[in-house]
Amino acid sequence: xxxxxxxxxxxxxxxxxxxxxxxxxxxxxxxxxxxxxxxxxxxxxxxxxxxxxxxxxxxxxxxxxxxxxxxxxxxxxxxxxxxxxxxxxxxxxxxxxxxxxxxxxxxxxxxxxxxxxxxxxxxxxxxxxxxxxxxxxxxxxxxxxxxxxxxxxxxxxxxxxxxxxxxxxxxxxxxxxxxxxxxxxxxxxxxxxxxxxxxxxxxxxxxxxxxxxxxxxxxxxxxxxxxxxxxxxxxxxxx
Numbered sequence: 636x637x638x639x640x641x642x643x644x645x646x647x648x649x650x651x652x653x654x655x656x657x658x659x660x661x662x663x664x665x666x667x668x669x670x671x672x673x674x675x676x677x678x679x680x681x682x683x684x685x686x687x688x689x690x691x692x693x694x695x696x697x698x699x700x701x702x703x704x705x706x707x708x709x710x711x712x713x714x715x716x717x718x719x720x721x722x723x724x725x726x727x728x729x730x731x732x733x734x735x736x737x738x739x740x741x742x743x744x745x746x747x748x749x750x751x752x753x754x755x756x757x758x759x760x761x762x763x764x765x766x767x768x769x770x771x772x773x774x775x776x777x778x779x780x781x782x783x784x785x786x787x788x789x790x791x792x793x794x795x796x797x798x799x800x801x802x803x804x805x806x807x808x809x810x811x812x813x814x815x816x817x818x819x820x821x822x823x824x825x826x827x828x829x830x831x832x833x834x835x836x837x838x839x840x841x842x843x844x845x846x847x848x849x850x851x852x853x854x855x856x857x858x859x860x861x862x863x864x865x866x867x868x869x870x871x872x873x874x
Contacts (some may be wrong), residue, residue: 641700644668645736648679650699652738656707659685661743663735666704670734678702682731684743686710706731713747717754724759724806724813758810770804771858771865778854778864781847791842797854798838805830805857 642650648664656662666680667673679701691712696703706728708716713728720726732751737744762770777800781793798819806813806822814822823831837849858864 644673644679644701645738647699647701647703648681649738651679651681651703651705652683654698655705656683656685656739658687659683659739660710660741661747662738663732663744664738665731665735669736676702678704680731681705681738682728682735683707684710684713684747688712691716710743714750717751721754721759724803725815725818726755726812729754755812759807759812761810762807767808767861768865768869769871770800770807771861772869774800774804774854774858775864775866778851779866782851787845790845790847794838794841794850797850801854801857802834808861 641647645664648662652659652662661684663682664679665682667677668679678695681703683705685707686709688707688709691706691708694705694707696705713732716728717726720728729751732748733755735748774797777793777796781790781797784790784793799815802819802823803813806826809826811826812822814820820831820835823834833853837853840846841850855863
């Protein structure tokens with residue numbers, strides 16, 4: 636379907652729910668189209684609550700001129716997903732519910748949104764001192780590999796690992812939600828816009844030129860308040 640003839644996101648979402656989930660108790664349109672961040676490849680994220688569903692499921696379809704991802708739950712499973720998302724500090728479903736535009740509401744959405752907002756406001760469980768030391772060690776190990784590597788291909792993937800674990804360290808030690816993929820940068824920006832810019836600049840410089848110094852300095856700055864790099868003296872599992 637041509638872009639100009641395609642249904643609006645909201646209308647397409649409403650028609651989708653009316654067609655495939657006519658008896659649901661609630662439904663929300665979420666994702667990039669709601670946040671005003673849609674691109675030419677964006678899909679519609681639709682969260683459905685239907686207490687007749689025996690189990691949750693996620694499904695991708697092409698309908699009404701849109702790519703659609705549906706996240707379907709009953710009134711027990713969404714709570715389980717809320718909990719598991721929060722335990723891993725990546726609250727995907729709570730965020731979708733919190734930001735979602737109501738498509739259908741037969742009396743359940745207000746309470747579910749309130750639950751999601753409360754979880755997001757509380758933030759993830761703080762890391763223990765043992766976890767912080769373990770993460771310091773893993774970051775140090777990856778950084779040492781990065782510094783010592785002379786293989787460009789290997790360096791690229793070590794840098795990828797550092798981006799993931801350093802971003803997680805920064806956010807979790809500050810009791811903030813972490814991210815993955817594009818949400819790495821978004822989560823960092825929500826925490827500290829200036830740091831996010833420095834983080835991206837350091838990795839971008841390496842990827843473009845191979846220069847490592849800025850990345851190394853950034854990682855050391857992140858570790859410094861927690862004692863810096865950790866290798867000698869680290870132990871795990873020893874009685």
